Amino acid sequence: MEPFRYHVFVCDQQKPEGVPCCTARGAGQVLEALRREVNVRGLEDEVQVTTCGSLGLCENGPNLVVYPEGIWYSGVTPADVPEIVRSHFQEGTLAERLVRTDPAVLRAEILTNRFVWSGGRAGETPEDQDIRRYRPCVSVSLDLSQNPGYQWGLREQAIEIAPVR
Numbered sequence: 027m028e029p030f031r032y033h034v035f036v037c038d039q040q041k042p043e044g045v046p047c048c049t050a051r052g053a054g055q056v057l058e059a060l061r062r063e064v065n066v067r068g069l070e071d072e073v074q075v076t077t078c079g080s081l082g083l084c085e086n087g088p089n090l091v092v093y094p095e096g097i098w099y100s101g102v103t104p105a106d107v108p109e110i111v112r113s114h115f116q117e118g119t120l121a122e123r124l125v126r127t128d129p130a131v132l133r134a135e136i137l138t139n140r141f142v143w144s145g146g147r148a149g150e151t152p153e154d155q156d157i158r159r160y161r162p163c164v165s166v167s168l169d170l171s172q173n174p175g176y177q178w179g180l181r182e183q184a185i186e187i188a189p190v191r
């Protein structure tokens with residue numbers, strides 16, 4: 027059962043500085059424009075707007091997904107919002123220009139990002155990731171500040187060998 031004609035999920039995920047995310051790419055302004063446009067067109071009882079966490083397309087944000095159809099829009103700007111609201115929510119025609127049309131490509135992008143963010147590296151398979159994670163290795167550190175003789179030379183060195191986790 028769908029209580030609204032359309033339910034729009036807008037990603038407003040914020041990530042650390044330098045990491046691509048919808049917030050850094052203007053999701054807040056898109057959200058504001060969307061809420062305003064929905065109200066201006068009197069669609070507030072037909073279109074429910076909800077923020078959500080990452081949809082997995084962070085490099086291409088701001089992203090939003092519309093149900094019940096499951097239509098994904100990427101790279102949305104505030105200037106695009108009137109077109110989406112008028113075309114999709116009022117006239118029932120997709121704003122084709124911004125729609126992600128290939129579900130296989132969409133899925134692959136999301137799954138790749140999910141894998142990379144879970145600790146994998148681009149191009150790795152899950153098996154590669156396991157090998158890299160559990161490969162035995164050691165780290166060596168020198169702690170000279172604890173050496174009372176460090177001002178006169180490296181007469182003693184503290185060497186610690188520990189497995190890297």
Ligand code: FES
Binds near residue numbers: 046
């Ligand atoms: S931060 Fe929006 S899709 Fe990932």
